[in-house]
Amino acid sequence: MPQRIALIIPTLDQSGAEKQFTLLATHLSKADFTCRVLALTRGGPYEKILQEHDIEVRILNKRWKFDPWAYSRLRRELIEFDPDIVHTWLFAANAYGRLAARAVPRAKVVVSERCVDSWKAGWQTFLDRRLIAGTDQLIGNSKSVVEFYRKLGIPESKLGCIPNGIELPVIEPVSLASKETWRSEQGIPKESFVVGYVGRLAPQKAIQDLIWAIETLRQIRPQCHLYIAGDGPERGRLERLVHAVHANAHVHFAGHVNKTDEIYRHIDAFCLPSRFEGMSNSLLEAMSWGVPCLASAIPANAELIENARSGLLFNAGDAVGLMQGLRRFIDEPELRHHLGQQARQRVSSEFTISQMVDRWVSVYRSLNAVNG
Incomplete structure (x- = not known):
């Protein structure tokens, strides 16, 4: 039976994290994984690409920094989908997703951090620390991101690094x-x-x-x-x-x-x-x-x-x-x-897409093995 992956992200705007999110979702084997995308605030250009790959997308229409209605919708979505893995991307989704994942206690929680987030306010780093207990793996896209979260207090056993992947273009001579x-x-x-x-x-x-x-x-x-x-x-x-x-x-x-x-x-x-x-x-x-x-x-x-x-x-x-x-x-x-x-x-x-996807698959499978 395919693993169910709930992929949570704030938006599907055309930006770097959203691009990697979409590349991962669209390149996972459908024989091995069933994905549902949950966008907290809005869709965007990548919504259409996901749908063209027959990936279910739900938009939760979050309106404020803390929106109890959006949180409640996210919680209901997770209960209904009953994922094996809850995989969150970027701060808002990392916070909402880890809190809502408590409603599906058997699910493993993977957090994807994409930047050396020195911009974070004190309340945000406080929340990151408080949510460590609800995090099974925190994966950075570079060693410097991993080091930033190591200093924040994330245990070494929960840290990992998966670099971005990209499609190698065919280059033709330019006249x-x-x-x-x-x-x-x-x-x-x-x-x-x-x-x-x-x-x-x-x-x-x-x-x-x-x-x-x-x-x-x-x-x-x-x-x-x-x-x-x-x-x-x-x-x-x-x-x-x-x-x-x-x-x-x-x-x-x-x-x-x-x-x-x-x-x-x-x-x-x-x-x-x-x-x-x-x-x-x-x-x-x-x-x-x-x-x-x-x-x-x-x-x-x-x-x-x-x-x-x-x-x-x-x-x-x-x-x-x-x-x-x-x-x-x-x-x-x-x-x-x-x-x-x-x-x-x-x-x-x-730094190819296939290498990036294979590394995420290894994370998912290792957590599934823990689930037994």
């Missing part, structure tokens, strides 16, 4: 005409060297460091342009910064982009200057496309990029070091090519 057309469509001169960023525009992403680096670099390498794909709370401030330093002609805001393949096919380099991360999907994607990558040397990024072997690292917050890394990419095309090829090879050997 000069295609590059020039794409640049023209984005309002970028055709002879430009384009540095890309794809992701949420949030404070921890430190996009201002990247803008300062581009502004400095363009004084000596005027062909350098920055293409920013994404949206978020920092966008207005970043646009004002670009205007203030008169870099409008060199920094291009694309907003949210649904399909990013064309970006990775046409940019010359990718940069992720984050101050903290869990494991970046966009960095993995860029590496999988063979794009040379420059990233801050925070632990999560250093787990993906081996400095000077599969990319370049710089100290977080060091805009000068960031600029120097980009200048190397511009000046050393052979280095760019080598690092891009090694990045793709690293993804193909260690």
Whole structure:
């Protein structure tokens, strides 16, 4: 009989954790697992993908931080579904899910943490500690996330690490005409060297460091342009910064982009200057496309990029070091090519979807064995 897995997440928005959540749900063997997705607050783009794979999705319409009606609905859903595993993702779902799982005492509870959550308020870390007893496994997507929760007091026996997985794209040669057309469509001169960023525009992403680096670099390498794909709370401030330093002609805001393949096919380099991360999907994607990558040397990024072997690292917050890394990419095309090829090879050997799914299956089966 297939194991029943209740997968709980706040939303099905188009973001990194939701993408990994959906990849896992849609790649689990239907012969071995029956999944039900419970989205606390709302659906989103991934709802349709899940439904296309015949995965049942229930939206609970949570309205407030603590919504007793949503909690009651979640509890009833779990009682009715009677899962073998309750697998929660992200803080709200981790809290609601662990509390509601008490209604199905035979179910094992797996918590998925996706970031070094230094943003958490005191009441949130207090709640995390109080819910340890109701947690059978807490899985981080990077060693740095696991270390963060180890310091929070999660017992070693309950901790594990499963990196993100990604599909390796088929790469076809990009013609000069295609590059020039794409640049023209984005309002970028055709002879430009384009540095890309794809992701949420949030404070921890430190996009201002990247803008300062581009502004400095363009004084000596005027062909350098920055293409920013994404949206978020920092966008207005970043646009004002670009205007203030008169870099409008060199920094291009694309907003949210649904399909990013064309970006990775046409940019010359990718940069992720984050101050903290869990494991970046966009960095993995860029590496999988063979794009040379420059990233801050925070632990999560250093787990993906081996400095000077599969990319370049710089100290977080060091805009000068960031600029120097980009200048190397511009000046050393052979280095760019080598690092891009090694990045793709690293993804193909260690960060595939099948590897990610197999690791989760091992967790589920080990907990099922405990259930007997």
